[in-house]
């Protein structure tokens with residue numbers, strides 16, 4: 001199928017949707033700029049909204065000044081993410097004054113959380129669309145083009161999800177995301193996601209397969225299946241079955257997924273990873289903390305012991321697997337003893353890498369009401385200690401790769417040196433090497449000769 005094939009007409013084009021329907025596009029000269037904050041799910045949603053908006057004539061631009069429509073796809077997982085968005089909205093006031101026809105829309109988690117408040121505070125915003133209504137973005141923009149009205153809809157956080165009707169317009173060249181589900185039912189006490197993304201809704205397997213095939217046809221080598229908790233996928237098959245089915249798609253070189261909740265990671269899934277062809281040997285398994293008392297207050301519903309047994313089981317079944325995690329320090333009530341337990345836990349489990357965060361109080365979550373909040377100085381001190389311990393472990397893990405030859409999927413040139421290419425191993429380690437004739441998207445054998453905390457370096461060897 002010829003996807004997004006342009007006709008010769010100047011202002012109109014014929015394009016084809018995911019199910020092969022031909023649609024005529026209008027007003028080809030309209031420009032769209034999307035600013036995306038937050039997680040991979042937001043990146044995927046932005047690509048999907050770009051696809052939907054292309055059906056009413058918008059093409060992407062890099063340049064803010066050229067844009068007829070600016071979308072800010074927001075995140076509110078941490079206070080800092082919200083502050084950045086507020087700053088950005090303020091800056092667009094001048095742009096809007098210079099170009100009154102400019103449409104400014106706010107989507108994503110912060111749009112869901114703040115709703116009409118955002119327009120009250122910044123009337124130069126044209127529309128606010130909650131996460132359960134993002135799939136309506138093209139209709140909303142068309143109505144604003146006609147009526148020049150303000151529009152807010154955050155009415156149904158667990159509303160319909162994007163369907164496979166229109167394919168996303170993907171950024172990048174080598175790796176891309178395919179969402180398999182939206183929302184979360186877990187209600188960890190620190191987390192705003194269930195309130196701003198609603199309950200779990202799974203996409204149909206056929207839609208997911210069609211999208212993976214389309215991404216492979218576009219030249220993508222690596223797909224990451226996305227969901228807040230992929231292990232509870234319920235689209236008519238288990239997540240392990242879905243993963244195995246996607247693994248069989250011709251032309252797909254690497255298959256990843258995120259994020260997994262430790263409470264739901266099944267033996268069936270571990271077996272699927274071990275037996276998979278393209279399924280990469282990397283599991284991102286957020287533990288969040290290394291002490292049972294805090295895990296309980298976080299409502300994570302597993303114990304440190306259970307997590308350790310799970311990590312052992314994964315390592316026994318999947319050779320050369322890397323396990324990475326997320327950790328939060330400074331959760332309300334955290335004592336020195338509990339923090340020491342967490343450092344010991346890190347030394348025991350030995351993660352390949354950890355994304356470490358300071359607890360951020362999110363209003364509307366149960367933990368925001370806990371009285372024993374930790375002061376900023378203690379939070380920062382503990383974060384530094386935690387990072388120092390993990391950095392040592394990450395370096396030791398990377399040193400294990402020295403003198404080994406690994407398969408690297410080439411992602412592009414290094415930002416600081418064009419002679420150097422960057423890529424990733426199947427276990428998701430970042431690799432730097434001096435390139436010769438290799439091309440972006442190639443998979444090349446690289447012998448590792450140097451290790452650092454966050455990356456390894458090596459040279460291409462003969463196949």
Ligand code: SF4
Nearest residue numbers: 184186187188191193
């Ligand atoms: S599993 Fe917990 S941390 Fe993850 S999105 Fe759901 S509520 Fe948030």
